[in-house]
Amino acid sequence: MSEARYRRIAADIRRRIAVGEWAVGQALPSRASMARDYQVNPQTMRLAYDLLRRGGVLDGEERKGVYVAHPAAMRTLTDVDASWPYSSETTDTRPRAATEELAERLGVRTGATLQHETVECLDPGGHSAMLVSSWWRGRRQSHASFVAELGTVTLGVEQAHALGLLVDTLAYRVTRTRLDAHGAPVETADLILPMDRWQIRLGG
Incomplete structure (x- = not known):
């Protein structure tokens, strides 16, 4: 097959x-x-x-x-650092080597070993609403603030499969980096949100 x-x-x-x-x-x-x-x-x-x-x-x-199915309700993302209010499933926890982009976001050297977690966030009906992949160095630390940027990405095979979409479908990509009290990055994440299920409203 x-x-x-x-x-x-x-x-x-x-x-x-x-x-x-x-x-x-x-x-x-x-x-x-x-x-x-x-x-x-x-x-x-x-x-x-x-x-x-x-x-x-x-x-x-x-x-x-x-x-x-009836069309899923359109959700609005306003706080990219809020906890997901419904159920979720952790689908991957394998450590990863820092890519050049992740190294820059976390202030580490390229190739450094990072802890990693991908979580599939489910809506109340049990359908996949978004994917959150996070990376951090060493032990997970608390944060005092965060910065976020909005862009788009074409879905790869694993992302598309998890979200029930076709490979190369365009989705929102929010990059969120959490900072400690001194402004140093302690964790970074990619939030992948299907465009047919989300609208984004950031800032004031």
């Missing part, structure tokens, strides 16, 4: 929903039926359905049927 195949199928189902083949709240055919239509293994269809559920396109449970 090609990983690209289930992503292509998921993209085609998105297209079919967009043109009105299935309406909001309407059940989709069973996984077995769709697998026959697409001439793929049911496991490939399961992955496509899972990807669409994570992205908030489909809802429901496989054994009870899946249906077209």
Whole structure:
């Protein structure tokens, strides 16, 4: 099974929903039926359905049927340092070598070993709302302030899979660096927010 195949199928189902083949709240055919239509293994269809559920396109449970989800509520990000109020899952804690960009953001040498954590923040319906990847040196420290910059990024494979979107989809990227009382960086993070689920309002 090609990983690209289930992503292509998921993209085609998105297209079919967009043109009105299935309406909001309407059940989709069973996984077995769709697998026959697409001439793929049911496991490939399961992955496509899972990807669409994570992205908030489909809802429901496989054994009870899946249906077209109501559009996710648009959220507004105003405080990039606020705690996430809903559930979250830590998906990666492997230490990383500091890239040139991370070294500059943290004031360390390129290649230095950094502690790392990627957290998937889930909305109340259990859909992925954003990804937060953080890096810091040594033990995690408390901070007194932070600085943030807003930009955009195209999603890589892991990010796209977690958010239920296609690779190379454009998303917001907020870079947040936490500072100690002396203004020295103690932690930096990338917040990745899908553009179809967020608007950003920073500052006054």
